[in-house]
Amino acid sequence: MENIVIIGNGIAGVTAARHIRKLSDKKITIISAESEYFFSRTALMYVYMGHMKFEHTQPYENWFWKKNRIELLNAFVETVDHENKSLKLKSGTSVSYDKLIIATGSKPNKFGWPGQDLKGVQGLYSKQDLEQLEKNAPNKEVCKRAVIVGGGLIGIEMAEMLRSRKIPVTFLVRENSFWNGVLPKGESQLINEHILDHHIDLRLETNLEEIISDENGHAKAIRTDKGDIIECSVVGLTAGVSPNIDFLKDSGIELGRGVKVNRLLETNIKDIYAIGDCAEQHEGIGNRRPIEAVWYTGRMMGETLAQTLCGNPTEYKPGHWFNSAKFLDIEYQTYGWVFSERSKQDHEEHFHWRHAKENICLTIAIHKDTRKFLGINTFGIRMRHEIFDRWLTENKNIEFVIEHLKDANFDPEFFKAYEQEIVSQFNSTYNTNISVKKKSWKRIFSKA
Ligand SMILES: Cc1cc2nc3c(=O)[nH]c(=O)nc-3n(C[C@H](O)[C@H](O)[C@H](O)COP(=O)(O)OP(=O)(O)OC[C@H]3O[C@@H](n4cnc5c(N)ncnc54)[C@H](O)[C@@H]3O)c2cc1C
Secondary structure, eight states, rough: OOEEEEOOOOHHHHHHHHHHHHHOOOEEEEESSSSOOOOOOOGGHHTTSSOOOOGGOOSSSSSSHHHHHEEEEEEEEEEEETTEEEEETTTSSSOOOOOEEEEOOOOOOOOOOOOTTTTTTEESSHHHHHHHHHHHSSSSTOOEEEEEEEOOOHHHHHHHHHTTTTTTTTOOSSSSSSSTTTOHHHHHHHHHHHHHTTEEEEETTTTTTEEETTHHHBEEEEEEEEEEEEEEEEEEOOOEEEEGGGTTSSOOBSSSSEEOOOTTTBBBTTTTTEEEEEEESSOOSSSSOSOSSSSHHHHHHHHHHHHHHHHHHOOOOOHHHSSEEEETTTTEEEEEEETTTOOTTTTTEEEEEEOOOSSSSEEEETTTTOOBBBEEEEEEOOOOOHHHHHHHTOOHHHHHHTHHHHBOOSSSTTTTHHHHHHHHHHHHOOOOOOOOOOHHHHHSSOOO
């Protein structure tokens, strides 16, 4: 029986294991150092915020693994010896494999800041980070202020977590507007305002220079590049993540920033594959980046690789880009490509609508010449994934999308609808006369 070993029990490794089991009788072992059982990393914040217990972040019951003959090994892999098809564990024991899947995820970036290894300084990635935060910032009496460094999705989550316990937060963001390398300016501005509304001390265009220690090696303050000293006992390092692959340095497996893979997710070494956050495509697919540290990518890669390993060689073809996240109280969804001003393409034009009073907006990207619909970002309105996926596949033009916006709205019926307002603004901007069509369930559920 073929022996498949997977390093990493995150969404990528676990999806691969589940699908290999569905398709075959192979021996499957998952090795992971972080936790015994798979949990949803994206839900970690809710544990600290008291919305759920850690056990609730585990989508499968503990008996699931044994029943499905997936062996779990709670251990750290130190080296991969591909010539002997063997892994060396930190405990000193070895594990052999016929096929190896590397799914070791990411680690928080550290940029060599003075004081970055002091007590009280931490990232937010792992279960251990969550436990550390619980110790470092149990309440506002122990943690009188936290400083978060790096304005991305994880930084804003950490700010929200700390604010849920009323801990004062200073948020250092290098850019002149929140996440404006990704978001167009109207949306980035909305989030700046929303952060301030949550009483978070947002400092734009501000970098960390140094973390200052007390006499016990614990962070007591930080200094910014503007010379400000901010007293704090917790420093959250959330300036992005990078592939967690240090242990592979001398393995002979080709590495770039991540583990280099082709479209079949194969590395340069026979019978070794990489998936999820740690995998790096030789060339990005379409507009996608070579490394995509997002949940859905790990899941899709896991499913794809299971096919290949079970006799149906399948290339990783992720389809249209989509993602979702939450910025404090505002839900964000994106379908297709809507670039920020920084990376906007020459042919790309944006239609932006923002509600006058509420935290609701959208931006639609349009091809200037062909009027083709390129993508949409929504804030505070929930949209139907299948509908945008279909419209992107069918190359719909912007007029069609505007006319049928109600079909795409996924908000419950009792939610307020804004299509009329959006269409009026579109008509006055583009001098058109589109009227929004009534929602049609027949259209919504028809196939492409
Ligand atoms: C706080 C937070 C919020 C997020 N929110 C979102 C979101 O809203 N939307 C979204 O799309 N994405 C989000 N992400 C990103 C998403 O969680 C990741 O893209 C995804 O979890 C990566 O899955 P993975 O399976 O590739 O790796 P991981 O989940 O990182 O799993 C890899 C596992 O391998 C283990 N491992 C590593 N090296 C070794 C070794 N040598 N030996 C043994 N074990 C090892 C690690 O300890 C880890 O348990 C978020 C991430 C974080 C941290």
